Amino acid sequence: MRARAEQGNINRPAYGTWTADFMLQQNESRALLGKHLNDPRVPWRHKRRKMMAIAGIILVGKWLAKIKQRSDVNCRLCKRAREQRGASIENFTEETYGHINSASCDGMATTVTAAHHLTWRHLHASMQAAQTPASKLRFVTPDKESSMNTLWQEEEFKHICSRESLTEKAVEIEKNISVKAHERKRHDFAVLFWTCRTRARHVDVQLRALSSST
Numbered sequence: 001m002r003a004r005a006e007q008g009n010i011n012r013p014a015y016g017t018w019t020a021d022f023m024l025q026q027n028e029s030r031a032l033l034g035k036h037l038n039d040p041r042v043p044w045r046h047k048r049r050k051m052m053a054i055a056g057i058i059l060v061g062k063w064l065a066k067i068k069q070r071s072d073v074n075c076r077l078c079k080r081a082r083e084q085r086g087a088s089i090e091n092f093t094e095e096t097y098g099h100i101n102s103a104s105c106d107g108m109a110t111t112v113t114a115a116h117h118l119t120w121r122h123l124h125a126s127m128q129a130a131q132t133p134a135s136k137l138r139f140v141t142p143d144k145e146s147s148m149n150t151l152w153q154e155e156e157f158k159h160i161c162s163r164e165s166l167t168e169k170a171v172e173i174e175k176n177i178s179v180k181a182h183e184r185k186r187h188d189f190a191v192l193f194w195t196c197r198t199r200a201r202h203v204d205v206q207l208r209a210l211s212s213s214t
Helices: 002-006 017-023 030-037 042-056 061-066 076-085 111-129 163-175 189-195
Strands: 135-138 144-148 197-204 210-213
Touching: 030 042, 111 135, 144 163
Parallel strands: none
Antiparallel strands: 135 197, 144 197, 197 210
16 A cells, blocks of 8 residues: 555565455465465365455456456446345446455345454454453444443443543543544544444443444
8 A cells, every 4th residue: 555655556576466465465374364375275166266256366257357358347246136136237336256246246245244243253263262351341242333432321331430521531542643634524523422323332340441343
């Protein structure tokens, strides 16, 4: 991202191709990727799919159109889902690997969302299992999303501190985070803090801090 920003265009690869950009990024678990691809227990079809995705040649609409195997790049999954519910079949998003693996794809939204929640539940369960008896953190919403506004309506949280005090502290912390001015102006942080729905909030049982994972 930094290299592309320095070149003045973040929408084009900095090193010739998006694959090169991906492979040259630092601290992106390359060792784990290599270990996975070299693991004889992993089926070849899984390895092949990952390598095709990294190389940008997965068989989706945009790539097929590029190699002249399709006449358009419109997402077929979105089209099918819209036709089934009788919605408009105009203005489709390009069928890219990123798109079909996101909740913005009409045909994959339910599956992707379920996979997202399953991953978070597994992660949170693993974190809880790894806690020691001396741990001061307690997960309070491990299986659902909840806003701060909802949590602070419950008596067990009201005694931690007042809503006003928590807002003041959260705003103070937010101001110390490096964010571009135009990005900070986009949202009223105090409102966003109380209304944003996040998963697996955890509380310091000694009432010193409160945070969440999105």
